[in-house]
Amino acid sequence: MKYWLFKSEPSEFSIQDLAKAKRKTTFWDGVRNYQARNFLRDEIKVGDRVLYYHSNADPSAVVGVAKVVREGYPDHTAWDPNDKHYDEKSSADNPRWFMVDIQLETIFKRPLPLPELREIKSLKNMELLRKGSRLSVQPVRKSEFDRIVKLGG
DNA sequence: GCCAACGTTGGC
DNA sequence: GCCAACGTTGGC
Numbered sequence: 001m002k003y004w005l006f007k008s009e010p011s012e013f014s015i016q017d018l019a020k021a022k023r024k025t026t027f028w029d030g031v032r033n034y035q036a037r038n039f040l041r042d043e044i045k046v047g048d049r050v051l052y053y054h055s056n057a058d059p060s061a062v063v064g065v066a067k068v069v070r071e072g073y074p075d076h077t078a079w080d081p082n083d084k085h086y087d088e089k090s091s092a093d094n095p096r097w098f099m100v101d102i103q104l105e106t107i108f109k110r111p112l113p114l115p116e117l118r119e120i121k122s123l124k125n126m127e128l129l130r131k132g133s134r135l136s137v138q139p140v141r142k143s144e145f146d147r148i149v150k151l152g153g
Numbered sequence: 154g155c156c157a158a159c160g161t162t163g164g165c
Numbered sequence: 166g167c168c169a170a171c172g173t174t175g176g177c
Contacts, residue, residue: 134162
């Protein structure tokens with residue numbers, strides 16, 4: 001089993017939105033970065049666990065945990081000219097972008113804001129905390145995942 | 154293949 | 166809202 005961190009702006013789709021979704025499940029569409037795409041397409045498997053991170057938030061924080069319930073399949077929103085993430089170079093025949101489905105597991109009693117994470121020594125190598133890091137789908141070490149879940153309650 | 158210009162992300 | 170750090174695009 002692998003561990004990941006997914007970023008979402010809460011104004012777009014928050015963990016509370018996920019809690020309200022049917023079966024607490026959503027498809028993770030709109031990723032338009034090749035490195036993140038490769039993780040979604042090739043490496044993220046059913047049963048993997050996901051830290052849910054609110055970016056561009058007040059405060060930005062890890063807010064809960066989800067699990068992967070369906071693995072990589074084409075992101076059809078790329079084919080919809082009316083979709084904000086439309087990409088004319090992606091097609092059903094030759095999909096360029098992929099997504100997975102995730103289901104909510106827990107919302108942390110205590111969200112863990114970014115500045116607080118930065119103070120925890122055992123997390124200092126996290127991709128999230130790297131200067132200039134922008135990857136919206138990123139791998140997390142088991143030790144980091146466990147530490148964060150413990151802190152989040 | 155280089156790199157300037159441009160667009161996006163996301164912390165602050 | 167600002168802007169630094171990235172990623173992508175396209176001229177050459």
